[in-house]
Amino acid sequence: MVSRPPTxxxxxxxxxxxxxxxxxxxxxxxxxxxxxxxxxxxxNAADAEDAAQTGLTKxxxxxxxxxxxxxxxxxxxxxxxxxARNRRRGGGRRxxxxxxxxxxxxxxxxxxxxxxxxxxxxxxxxEERGELLAALEALGDDDRFVxxxxxxxxxxxxxxxxxxxxxRGTVKSRTSRALERLRAHLEVEA
Amino acid sequence: xxELELRLAELREELxxxxxxxxxxxxxxxxxxxxxxxxxxLAAVAILAAGALALSPGARSAFLELFHLRGATVxxxxxxxxxxxxxxxxxxxxRVTRDEAERRIGFRLLDxxxxxxxxxxxxxxxxxxxxxxxxxxxxxxxxxxxxxxxxIRKSAGSGTEIVRVSVEGDPGLFVSGAxxxxxxxxxxxxxxxxxxxxxxxxILWNRGELLLRIEAxxxxxxxxxxxxxxx
Numbered sequence: 001m002v003s004r005p006p007t008x009x010x011x012x013x014x015x016x017x018x019x020x021x022x023x024x025x026x027x028x029x030x031x032x033x034x035x036x037x038x039x040x041x042x043x044n045a046a047d048a049e050d051a052a053q054t055g056l057t058k059x060x061x062x063x064x065x066x067x068x069x070x071x072x073x074x075x076x077x078x079x080x081x082x083x084a085r086n087r088r089r090g091g092g093r094r095x096x097x098x099x100x101x102x103x104x105x106x107x108x109x110x111x112x113x114x115x116x117x118x119x120x121x122x123x124x125x126x127e128e129r130g131e132l133l134a135a136l137e138a139l140g141d142d143d144r145f146v147x148x149x150x151x152x153x154x155x156x157x158x159x160x161x162x163x164x165x166x167x168r169g170t171v172k173s174r175t176s177r178a179l180e181r182l183r184a185h186l187e188v189e190a
Numbered sequence: 191x192x193e194l195e196l197r198l199a200e201l202r203e204e205l206x207x208x209x210x211x212x213x214x215x216x217x218x219x220x221x222x223x224x225x226x227x228x229x230x231x232l233a234a235v236a237i238l239a240a241g242a243l244a245l246s247p248g249a250r251s252a253f254l255e256l257f258h259l260r261g262a263t264v265x266x267x268x269x270x271x272x273x274x275x276x277x278x279x280x281x282x283x284x285r286v287t288r289d290e291a292e293r294r295i296g297f298r299l300l301d302x303x304x305x306x307x308x309x310x311x312x313x314x315x316x317x318x319x320x321x322x323x324x325x326x327x328x329x330x331x332x333x334x335x336x337x338x339x340x341x342i343r344k345s346a347g348s349g350t351e352i353v354r355v356s357v358e359g360d361p362g363l364f365v366s367g368a369x370x371x372x373x374x375x376x377x378x379x380x381x382x383x384x385x386x387x388x389x390x391x392x393i394l395w396n397r398g399e400l401l402l403r404i405e406a407x408x409x410x411x412x413x414x415x416x417x418x419x420x421x
Contacts, residue, residue: 020217032210045208053213060217065419082411098206129204151198165356165414
């Protein structure tokens with residue numbers, strides 16, 4: 001008889017009863033996203049690590065209040081994001097987001113002609129992404145956080161709402177306005 | 191706009207994040223949530239001044255009403271009344287058992303775990319007290335909406351900040367910085383002068399027909415987390 005891996009729900013139940021190993025297994029798949037969420041808020045790797053570590057530990061103790069019928073990921077991320085916001089106010093050094101170098105970019109993203117991208121094309125694409133990142137960095141915190149959650153972390157609207165403690169409708173409207181402002185920044189730069 | 195969204199999604203693939211560390215979760219020790227003990231400051235002699243602020247048309251004209259929740263109003267005023275502070279929980283009502291509080295308030299009390307004590311105020315306001323009896327760390331007050339007013343000094347530099355927040359989708363306010371003046375309304379909607387006091391960092395929010403309020407030494411993120419934890 002082949003045993004199947006425990007489901008998320010089963011791990012939650014075991015963790016709620018104090019099983020630290022079950023909790024470890026539960027959060028393992030979300031650690032990277034938790035850390036990146038914290039990093040996009042704190043913009044400091046040490047603070048992000050601390051926020052994720054503390055947030056995940058707090059989540060263990062908060063499990064009795066977790067609603068069993070909800071997915072665990074946004075709940076975990078929300079706790080970590082709260083920790084990250086606390087640390088952001090500390091005023092520590094902020095690191096700039098970095099992009100992969102042009103020569104590391106994929107060589108064959110589909111273009112209208114279906115042809116592989118040339119070295120010059122890759123350089124141009126890298127420049128465009130640099131400009132896009134600079135425009136994103138120039139936005140205010142509210143705009144940048146919502147766009148970061150939606151596009152850089154690939155969170156759903158519902159997850160973004162939970163992570164940023166917003167209503168889902170607010171996420172939708174804020175995202176729309178942030179995109180407009182981002183476009184305006186890009187047009188000014190152009 | 192769709193193209194811009196696609197470009198942002200592509201950007202995700204090009205970002206270089208710091209390497210995700212290997213987390214060693216210390217699950218044997220609960221992280222501290224509230225860093226410093228809260229001193230509950232209750233204003234005993236502010237009653238008349240508070241009444242004048244609330245009821246005088248002249249005084250009211252100096253108000254700049256700012257924020258509304260269902261059953262709560264937070265208003266900026268020019269000056270808070272002079273108060274003499276005392277440290278007691280008696281103004282939050284008499285100490286009762288949970289059963290007694292729930293019988294008198296008419297709904298099941300929400301909590302953040304077992305409180306050190308429960309206070310009940312005539313008019314339908316219950317407060318769960320956490321921490322040592324003479325040095326509470328957190329107050330969780332709950333009532334049906336319509337019972338709370340908050341007044342915040344308007345003058346620049348007071349350091350008071352009011353931020354709209356969302357608690358699991360419900361509207362709330364986070365008030366931090368300098369002390370603010372809190373009044374409760376009675377069942378008839380009039381200000382209950384006997385329950386007015388100076389408060390520190392506070393989050394108040396609606397949940398259904400209830401108005402909930404936590405006062406503690408906490409950051410906004412901690413306040414939202416605490417509010418979300420109320421069950």
